[in-house]
Amino acid sequence: MPLTMVPLGKEAIVNVCNAKEATKKFLETLGITPGASICVISEMGGNLIVNIKGARVAINRGVAQQLMVEAC
Amino acid sequence: MTYTFALVGNPNSGKTTMFNEITGAAQHVGNWPGVTVEKKEGKARKIKEDVKIIDLPGIYSLSPYSLEEIIARDYIVDEKPDVVINIVDASNIERNLYLTLQLKELGVPLVLVLNMIDVADARKDRIDINELEKYLGIPVIPASASKNSGVREVVEKALVVAETAKTGFVKKDHKVLDDIIEGYLDEVEKLISPIGNAKGWNSRWISLKLLEGDEKVKEKYHIPTNIIKDLKSFQEKLEKHYENDLETVFADSRYKYISRVIEKTVKKQLGNSGLTWSDKVDRIVTNRILAIPLFLSIMYAIFQITFGAIGSFTIDWVDGFMSDAVAGTLLRWLEAGGVAEWLRALVIDGIVAGLGSMLVFVPQIMLLFFFLALLEDTGYMARAAFIMDRFLRKLGLSGKSFIPMLLGFGCGVPAVMASRTLESEKDRRLTIILTPFMSCGAKLPVYALFAAAFFSNNQGAIIFSIYVLGIVIAILSGILLKNSILKGEVAPFVMELPPYRIPTLKGLGIHMAERGMAFIKKAGTIIFAAAVMIWFLQSFDFSVQMVEDPADSILGAMGKAIAPIFAPLGFGDWKSAVALLTGLIAKEVVVATLGILYGLGEVGEEVTQLGVALQTAFTPLKAYAFMAFTVLYMPCIAAFGAIKREMNSWKWTFIAVGYQTGIAWIVAFLIYQIGRLFGLS
Amino acid sequence: MINWIAGGLIIGVTLYVIISRANRLRKGENVCGCDCSSGDCYENKGK
Numbered sequence: 001m002p003l004t005m006v007p008l009g010k011e012a013i014v015n016v017c018n019a020k021e022a023t024k025k026f027l028e029t030l031g032i033t034p035g036a037s038i039c040v041i042s043e044m045g046g047n048l049i050v051n052i053k054g055a056r057v058a059i060n061r062g063v064a065q066q067l068m069v070e071a072c
Numbered sequence: 073m074t075y076t077f078a079l080v081g082n083p084n085s086g087k088t089t090m091f092n093e094i095t096g097a098a099q100h101v102g103n104w105p106g107v108t109v110e111k112k113e114g115k116a117r118k119i120k121e122d123v124k125i126i127d128l129p130g131i132y133s134l135s136p137y138s139l140e141e142i143i144a145r146d147y148i149v150d151e152k153p154d155v156v157i158n159i160v161d162a163s164n165i166e167r168n169l170y171l172t173l174q175l176k177e178l179g180v181p182l183v184l185v186l187n188m189i190d191v192a193d194a195r196k197d198r199i200d201i202n203e204l205e206k207y208l209g210i211p212v213i214p215a216s217a218s219k220n221s222g223v224r225e226v227v228e229k230a231l232v233v234a235e236t237a238k239t240g241f242v243k244k245d246h247k248v249l250d251d252i253i254e255g256y257l258d259e260v261e262k263l264i265s266p267i268g269n270a271k272g273w274n275s276r277w278i279s280l281k282l283l284e285g286d287e288k289v290k291e292k293y294h295i296p297t298n299i300i301k302d303l304k305s306f307q308e309k310l311e312k313h314y315e316n317d318l319e320t321v322f323a324d325s326r327y328k329y330i331s332r333v334i335e336k337t338v339k340k341q342l343g344n345s346g347l348t349w350s351d352k353v354d355r356i357v358t359n360r361i362l363a364i365p366l367f368l369s370i371m372y373a374i375f376q377i378t379f380g381a382i383g384s385f386t387i388d389w390v391d392g393f394m395s396d397a398v399a400g401t402l403l404r405w406l407e408a409g410g411v412a413e414w415l416r417a418l419v420i421d422g423i424v425a426g427l428g429s430m431l432v433f434v435p436q437i438m439l440l441f442f443f444l445a446l447l448e449d450t451g452y453m454a455r456a457a458f459i460m461d462r463f464l465r466k467l468g469l470s471g472k473s474f475i476p477m478l479l480g481f482g483c484g485v486p487a488v489m490a491s492r493t494l495e496s497e498k499d500r501r502l503t504i505i506l507t508p509f510m511s512c513g514a515k516l517p518v519y520a521l522f523a524a525a526f527f528s529n530n531q532g533a534i535i536f537s538i539y540v541l542g543i544v545i546a547i548l549s550g551i552l553l554k555n556s557i558l559k560g561e562v563a564p565f566v567m568e569l570p571p572y573r574i575p576t577l578k579g580l581g582i583h584m585a586e587r588g589m590a591f592i593k594k595a596g597t598i599i600f601a602a603a604v605m606i607w608f609l610q611s612f613d614f615s616v617q618m619v620e621d622p623a624d625s626i627l628g629a630m631g632k633a634i635a636p637i638f639a640p641l642g643f644g645d646w647k648s649a650v651a652l653l654t655g656l657i658a659k660e661v662v663v664a665t666l667g668i669l670y671g672l673g674e675v676g677e678e679v680t681q682l683g684v685a686l687q688t689a690f691t692p693l694k695a696y697a698f699m700a701f702t703v704l705y706m707p708c709i710a711a712f713g714a715i716k717r718e719m720n721s722w723k724w725t726f727i728a729v730g731y732q733t734g735i736a737w738i739v740a741f742l743i744y745q746i747g748r749l750f751g752l753s
Numbered sequence: 754m755i756n757w758i759a760g761g762l763i764i765g766v767t768l769y770v771i772i773s774r775a776n777r778l779r780k781g782e783n784v785c786g787c788d789c790s791s792g793d794c795y796e797n798k799g800k
Contacts, residue, residue: 019564022137023564025319026132028319028320028324029132029135029170031327033323033324034316036327041347041354042351043360044459045360045462046462047458047461047565049569051351052167053164054166055164056354056568056571058458058565058566058567058568059565059566060565060566063564409755411756414760415759419759597770601770604767709774709778713778
């Protein structure tokens with residue numbers, strides 16, 4: 001399921017990223033790689049703030065929809 | 073022997089603070105990513121002479137995907153600093169180590185600094201320094217730049233590393249990537265090293281980058297096609313084996329290694345999950361209902377305080393000081409020296425009137441920037457970009473464009489330069505066109521002057537409305553341009569948010585002092601020169617005869633020639649026209665020019681008298697239209713130069729300033745004409 | 754005498770400022786006459 005479906009505060013595991021090449025690359029640099037655990041901290045109109053490896057990253061809705069995760 | 077040490081680290085890892093502590097410089101520290109686009113240089117004055125320190129832009133990796141990364145990587149590879157000092161945020165160690173691994177791959181002499189160790193300590197994270205050194209194979213120094221602890225040790229350790237590196241003793245590195253990748257890497261290195269050894273390359277690193285599919289390295293080192301062909305087959309095999317693309321395979325492999333290191337060396341009391349107090353603040357601040365009202369209220373409150381009682385108090389104080397102490401003393405000197413009438417006029421009516429009318433607003437400007445610095449240092453401004461993204465996206469812009477725009481409230485030049493960090497050329501152009509609509513600090517004296525003269529009861533609200541006008545016009549222009557000449561997809565928005573921090577007084581002090589000093593420096597150079605020139609032009613006519621009435625002067629003639637353009641906007645007199653024209657030198661000169669032309673400077677006449685004089689030429693409606701024109705029309709010559717450089721095209725430069733001036737005219741026209749329909753004058 | 758010394762000084766400074774700015778602008782360098790703080794503003798040296 002896409003990251004946007006994850007309820008606030010629930011942890012999930014990153015599965016696959018369908019975003020554009022450059023965006024995907026940047027997300028990977030930030031630690032959003034397959035198998036990483038990710039948690040949604042806050043949501044605003046579909047835009048998210050997530051916790052990834054202890055850092056807080058803002059992701060807009062479009063990208064979040066392309067980021068597939070699995071519930072854990 | 074002089075050494076060069078380069079500071080490399082993630083954005084927000086406290087690199088610039090470390091730079092300031094080592095060099096004794098007072099560089100501005102931003103609390104959001106992407107502010108520094110170029111490197112800064114300094115000397116380690118406080119600790120050891122002869123050590124040059126380079127502060128590189130904050131980066132997340134050494135891949136060539138963003139401008140900052142390219143600048144940093146090229147510097148390390150080509151300039152070969154003696155030691156790379158890798159600044160790591162100890163409270164965010166896992167993500168920060170990703171860059172560390174890439175620096176290790178590069179094989180440069182490396183020192184790891186665990187900065188902000190106090191933050192990690194406060195969170196009861198326990199980091200085993202010795203174990204970390206063992207796993208990474210590099211020296212690790214705990215430090216806290218903001219508390220000035222461990223800074224000396226960092227430089228001393230770097231000196232030791234530099235000495236060791238000079239002897240040529242390099243420890244054989246253990247492998248980081250997994251065995252299969254390392255196996256292919258050995259294969260590629262076998263192909264590269266014959267060429268590499270001859271040319272003195274770092275073959276291992278080049279092989280790694282080639283295998284990773286780095287196009288920039290392929291071009292830079294002119295790799296022969298037969299090697300490229302073998303490389304392709306290795307890459308295909310790798311992708312097939314992992315059933316994923318190359319970038320993911322490499323990123324994943326590095327992060328797996330980091331996870332293993334972290335597991336052995338870091339004990340987190342709280343763990344990665346669970347809400348920190350920073351997260352709880354975010355839940356409120358970025359709440360879908362509260363976020364925008366909260367943002368607007370904060371900004372409104374700042375303007376109310378700055379231009380309310382406190383601001384007026386500072387004006388009265390400086391005003392009194394300027395007119396009594398400075399102008400009075402100068403006049404006594406001039407009379408005692410028995411100077412000629414023309415020199416007396418030049419000093420008093422030109423320089424004192426011009427500079428004085430602008431300088432009274434310096435404390436107010438410093439106050440405004442104190443509050444903006446407070447918002448930035450706490451980390452709120454980065455959230456503002458996140459909050460605005462949803463809003464901007466509807467208009468065809470990404471929240472990323474908001475950062476150059478925020479910088480625009482300070483000065484248009486760095487703001488225009490910050491647009492470099494945007495990937496898409498169309499977004500870059502659009503941002504450059506829109507950024508000058510953000511009212512820069514230099515325009516503030518204009519509003520402060522007019523608001524005090526015409527809207528003394530609600531100065532804060534009026535000036536706030538001018539700022540909002542600039543933002544609204546930028547947004548409407550965004551929609552217009554994005555749907556016409558700059559069509560394109562909206563860029564994604566992914567940005568790290570720094571944790572909320574309690575700002576230090578020192579940091580805020582640096583911000584304020586910088587603003588104040590920059591203003592005074594500017595007053596002493598460009599505005600001084602402008603005041604002298606304006607005085608000459610308004611005192612003489614074309615036959616170089618001194619005139620009685622400035623209206624007959626050269627400046628008067630110029631003003632009268634362009635004044636009709638502004639007549640439909642409500643300020644068709646030649647003095648306003650000239651002020652707007654000279655404002656292109658620097659926006660403060662608008663005020664300086666009005667000060668000279670309205671004959672300020674006579675002793676005993678306080679600068680607030682300028683407001684009274686302006687009431688003869690303006691009405692509140694006309695004053696508002698004038699302020700609206702000032703916020704929107706083409707920026708000063710320095711910003712114009714920056715626009716030209718970043719656009720790299722005369723055509724686009726003129727489109728930008730032509731658009732800005734055109735919009736300014738239309739908006740001021742509408743304000744004045746609609747105001748008149750409602751019975752205002 | 755004092756007229757010419759003081760007047761000359763003022764005009765000299767003015768001309769110096771104008772010429773140096775114009776020169777830097779022509780070379781495409783930053784004319785940081787703006788009130789940008791030192792940290793925000795970088796002198797582009799032949800970049």
